[in-house]
Amino acid sequence: MRSNDTTYTILDNSWIGANTKLMLLEGPTEEFTRPGQFVNIAVPGFTLRRPISVCDIEGDTLTIVYDVVGGGTETLANMKAGQKLDILAALGNGFDISRCGEQPVLLAGGVGCPPIYSLAKHMIANDILPTVILGFNSDKRMIMIEQFENLDIPFYVATLDGSYGEKGYVTDVIRTEGLNPDYFYACGPLPMLKAICGQLSIPGQVSLEARMGCGFGACMCCSLETTRGAKRICKEGPVFEKDELIWK
Amino acid sequence: MEMTEHTENRPARDLRVKLGNVELKNPVIPASGCFGYGYGMSEYYDIDVLGSISFKGTTLEPRFGNPLPRVAECTAGMINSVGLQNPGIEAVISEELPKMREAFHGPIIANISGFSIEEYRECCRRIDGEKQVEIIELNVSCPNVHGGGMAFGTCATSVADVVKAVKEVTTLPVYVKLSPNVTDIVAIARAAEEAGADGLCVINTLLGMRIDLKTRKPVIANVMGGFSGQAVFPVALRMVWQVSHAVNIPVIGCGGVATADNVLEMMMAGASAVEVGTANLINPWACRDIIDALPAAMEKYGIESLSELGR
Structure with a gap:
């Protein structure tokens, strides 16, 4: 209880x-x-x-x-x-690190960075070495750069306007840096998550957000139609497997 | 010694109430749609403390419901437009009810919705005879697909037609959960009673909406939704008073109840029991907290037995 x-x-x-x-x-x-x-x-x-x-x-x-x-x-x-x-x-359910592959990449955009920081720390504590790529609109909107740098893992930043790090999206960094991840974890704005799921052919997990009523599964205000039936973002989520998500 | 005598002389507070022939150990019932099928809330407290549970509104076929966002913040309340998401009556009977019965052993209120009279009838026929289901509560706030989409609950003859149709297929007490979005709720209540309803639940949510100032668009994807929460309590109380003074069947008070004092007030207005909705979503322990607080509230206002309040 x-x-x-x-x-x-x-x-x-x-x-x-x-x-x-x-x-x-x-x-x-x-x-x-x-x-x-x-x-x-x-x-x-x-x-x-x-x-x-x-x-x-x-x-x-x-x-x-x-x-x-x-x-x-x-x-x-x-x-x-x-x-x-x-x-x-x-x-909520949180990220499952038991199926992270050999070379997991962690992708976060904007205020999606905090849970990805928690995930990165948790992976490191479990002897898994992730690569982290953060994306922001510009250097003025960047957060948590120092905290991620202090984790001492492969770490990249992309900005849309090129004001810091690489110019472009987090998925561009995978290409330009020649990274070869076999599993991904992602959290950020919906268009970013949609692009990641569409562009990366590897499996992964995605954390979603929603306007919620209760947050503990009672009201069905944050339901999501998935390939495995209706799920509550607050209860069965907020983390979903890529192949559960239906993009419209 | 004096202290002991005082304690011994203090009358025991009797929380039991009756809805017709159905006895509840207390009047507190989580309202439909705010408590799922109960068992999910067992991770917060032992739900056997509850008087009853009105389960999530159930239709004949599975429904996913409305697009997101389905919820909006309001002052002392909220708006929801879930759209009757539910797995359908067969899955409720085969999957949800068994899990509900493991966690809750008291009388269950089956909340039934329909978009046609035939759908209400078929759902009630199937739920009849299910163990622990002792009351059927008809949600008549859904649109009637054969009646131009107008909600059943906004028309006295439609409500009467649904009640009559349902009473033919079940021996369970049939309660009608009345919509407040009507000109004269008393006329609808009387029509339900005359058609054979065994009780009423007063009220369902009030129709409301919000607009996001940044996007200039409605917050709720479905534009409008049901307004609930503490803000609606005075409206609900007024309607409970009006309805309970106009009919001779039990009334369950519902709308904005969040405290033991609210429960007493509802019962003083004429309710025989009380449903608690939105409060559960803000505080998962809300119903348990209200039940725990009832004896002290009764003592404060000189009430020995709750059944002396209800009509």
């Missing part, structure tokens, strides 16, 4: 990008089983919780990184260290 201790204390809430904040929280972390799981945060003054991917877990602290996109995340952005949040933790 899940613990109903849902109180977390904000230790830090700082800007790490033009529109992106990192929040460090102290509270129960023992229910997390996989990277790529998410938390669902009750934001004071709002009805629906806000689902946000977990970026890192260390002991009884967890890190989330979020874009400030609307009223809910604006309220979160204004919260200070010491304040408490009501958070449902360890939601």
